[in-house]
Amino acid sequence: xxxxxxxxxxxxxxxxxxxxxxxxxxxxxxxxxxxxxxxxxxxxxxxxxxxxxxxxxxxxxxxxxxxxxxxxxxxxxxxxxxxxxxxxxxxxxxxxxxxxxxxxxxxxxxxxxxxxxxxxxxxxxxxxxxxxxxxxxxxxxxxxxxxxxxxxxxxxxxxxxxxxxxxxxxxxxxxxxxxxxxxxxxxxxxxxxxxxxxxxxxxxxxxxxxxxxxxxxxxxxxxxxxxxxxxxxxxxxxxxxxxxxxxxxxxxxxxxxxxxxxxxxxxxxxxxxxxxxxxxxxxxxxxxxxxxxxxxxxxxxxxxxxxxxxxxxxxxxxxxxxxxxxxxxxxxxxxxxxxxxxxxxxxxxxxxxxxxxxxxxxxxxxxxxxxxxxxxxxxxxxxxxxxxxxxxxxxxxxxxxxxxxxxxxxxxxxxxxxxxxxxxxxx
Numbered sequence: 026x027x028x029x030x031x032x033x034x035x036x037x038x039x040x041x042x043x044x045x046x047x048x049x050x051x052x053x054x055x056x057x058x059x060x061x062x063x064x065x066x067x068x069x070x071x072x073x074x075x076x077x078x079x080x081x082x083x084x085x086x087x088x089x090x091x092x093x094x095x096x097x098x099x100x101x102x103x104x105x106x107x108x109x110x111x112x113x114x115x116x117x118x119x120x121x122x123x124x125x126x127x128x129x130x131x132x133x134x135x136x137x138x139x140x141x142x143x144x145x146x147x148x149x150x151x152x153x154x155x156x157x158x159x160x161x162x163x164x165x166x167x168x169x170x171x172x173x174x175x176x177x178x179x180x181x182x183x184x185x186x187x188x189x190x191x192x193x194x195x196x197x198x199x200x201x202x203x204x205x206x207x208x209x210x211x212x213x214x215x216x217x218x219x220x221x222x223x224x225x226x227x228x229x230x231x232x233x234x235x236x237x238x239x240x241x242x243x244x245x246x247x248x249x250x251x252x253x254x255x256x257x258x259x260x261x262x263x264x265x266x267x268x269x270x271x272x273x274x275x276x277x278x279x280x281x282x283x284x285x286x287x288x289x290x291x292x293x294x295x296x297x298x299x300x301x302x303x304x305x306x307x308x309x310x311x312x313x314x315x316x317x318x319x320x321x322x323x324x325x326x327x328x329x330x331x332x333x334x335x336x337x338x339x340x341x342x343x344x345x346x347x348x349x350x351x352x353x354x355x356x357x358x359x360x361x362x363x364x365x366x367x368x369x370x371x372x373x374x375x376x377x378x379x380x381x382x383x384x385x386x387x388x389x390x391x392x393x394x395x396x397x398x399x400x401x402x403x404x405x406x407x408x409x410x411x412x413x414x415x416x417x418x419x420x421x422x423x424x425x426x427x428x429x430x431x432x433x434x435x436x437x438x439x440x441x442x443x444x445x446x447x448x449x450x451x452x
Contacts, residue, residue: 075158
């Protein structure tokens with residue numbers, strides 16, 4: 026099913042729009058910010074991802090005849106609101122952290138400036154993308170760190186919604202995954218693709234030997250053979266007999282992966298297959314990957330934990346009004362004071378303070394407009410007068426994450442529960 030990004034608008038956003046049009050407040054200038062009050066789970070930092078997808082969605086955010094007919098036939102909004110939606114074009118400005126950068130509680134990772142009517146309609150669109158992609162990217166970053174120099178393949182498409190699978194593959198690659206098994210992510214975003222056979226391929230054939238021979242005949246000796254359908258030791262022996270010492274890799278998908286990897290490495294070496302790699306899969310997350318650090322493993326395949334954010338499927342981001350124009354045309358800071366859910370008023374700018382070694386020591390968030398001396402600005406202009414000006418390649422974002430992660434203090438790299446890595450300092 027295809028749909029316009031405009032129908033990602035939530036019903037309550039249209040309710041506010043209709044009421045604001047009726048009261049005359051819809052045309053007032055407004056500033057909304059996206060931020061997290063906290064980091065979910067045991068996270069010590071978050072990773073910004075999905076900004077490029079937000080820009081793509083914003084560019085096509087239109088209410089066409091089909092969308093307007095749906096709203097009209099369902100009596101969702103009144104006639105004047107339908108007229109407004111028919112001519113809707115976002116003409117405001119958007120600023121935000123670049124993809125791949127890290128963020129912390131209170132970080133204004135996206136700022137939307139425009140009229141209230143223009144900006145309020147974007148809440149669900151923006152949050153649905155950023156909450157998913159930032160959660161996946163943060164989990165992916167932790168996994169990549171746990172893996173060290175060993176590559177990880179993303180292979181979680183069968184464990185999530187089909188559209189989420191593509192977005193997850195993109196976010197994982199942004200944070201250092203080597204490839205994905207999702208071909209749509211390869212086509213749309215240029216993420217390298219890779220994959221191997223499943224147990225069904227072995228079970229299809231009359232013997233494991235026939236299955237291996239068929240795969241080798243089709244794909245060559247550089248392929249990866251799955252060796253745990255029956256007996257691992259026998260499978261490894263058969264694989265090397267058929268492919269020779271130039272067999273690319275074997276994959277383990279069950280049991281005690283650390284123990285099995287040691288046994289298979291010894292067997293491969295004894296058979297002369299010293300360069301045959303060992304890949305492991307089977308419900309891996311960052312903790313399981315870290316536990317395999319001492320095992321003779323050459324790469325990982327991660328599925329379910331990646332596409333579900335490794336236990337934190339949302340980044341807990343919110344979209345809040347922080348400033349609005351009053352009746353006289355003056356922009357005023359506004360903030361909610363709800364118990365447990367307060368916000369800070371005023372349009373903010375953010376900077377990262379680094380020490381002499383280049384390690385981040387604080388996130389500085391200011392409403393003064395002043396730039397702290399020596400601090401790195403975190404927001405960039407993404408949309409100017411409704412036109413996209415901040416689009417960049419996925420490879421640029423991938424390189425930025427490497428730099429941003431290298432800035433983090435050592436505490437941020439720990440996988441155990443603990444406080445966030447950097448304090449957020451508000452002026």
